[in-house]
Amino acid sequence: PRDEWVFADMDLLNRVVAPGVRMSLKLHQDHFTSPDEYEDPAVLYDAITSNEEKMLISHEGDPVWRSAILANMPSLLALRHIMDDGSDEYKIIMLNKRFLSFRVIKVNRECVRGLWAGQQQELVFLRNRNPERGSIQNAKQALRNMINSSCDQPIG
Numbered sequence: 536p537r538d539e540w541v542f543a544d545m546d547l548l549n550r551v552v553a554p555g556v557r558m559s560l561k562l563h564q565d566h567f568t569s570p571d572e573y574e575d576p577a578v579l580y581d582a583i584t585s586n587e588e589k590m591l592i593s594h595e596g597d598p599v600w601r602s603a604i605l606a607n608m609p610s611l612l613a614l615r616h617i618m619d620d621g622s623d624e625y626k627i628i629m630l631n632k633r634f635l636s637f638r639v640i641k642v643n644r645e646c647v648r649g650l651w652a653g654q655q656q657e658l659v660f661l662r663n664r665n666p667e668r669g670s671i672q673n674a675k676q677a678l679r680n681m682i683n684s685s686c687d688q689p690i691g
Contacts, residue, residue, distance in 0.1 A: 593613060
């Protein structure tokens with residue numbers, strides 16, 4: 536009853552209260568990594584202004600979240616509510632933009648068919664269902680694990 540005044544002005548709720556609660560969630564999370572960091576008010580102020588510039592703290596379903604992803608925002612933070620079989624859980628989701636280096640390769644079509652045929656021979660004809668069978672052992676040069684897991688079911 537005493538807090539009902541907040542809902543009287545929705546503009547105040549959306550522009551002041553909600554961002555304040557979101558920022559306090561981020562600062563609370565930071566407190567667990569370094570508890571004594573924000574004892575100085577100047578450091579706390581710098582952290583708040585830095586988080587406002589470089590991070591979006593919002594719900595994942597909010598349209599602002601999508602536009603922040605499309606605008607290449609460096610960091611995103613959300614609180615996810617998960618309800619499973621009567622248990623309420625909240626998880627903090629943090630996404631950080633970073634660059635990854637990887638290589639794209641092309642695999643010979645007949646090589647893939649040959650590995651799939653080896654899987655079929657062991658599973659169907661030899662009835663070997665051992666998860667450590669030779670046809671799926673790791674062979675980094677042939678990418679055997681990835682190729683065999685891409686085979687259609689019931690083989691892959």
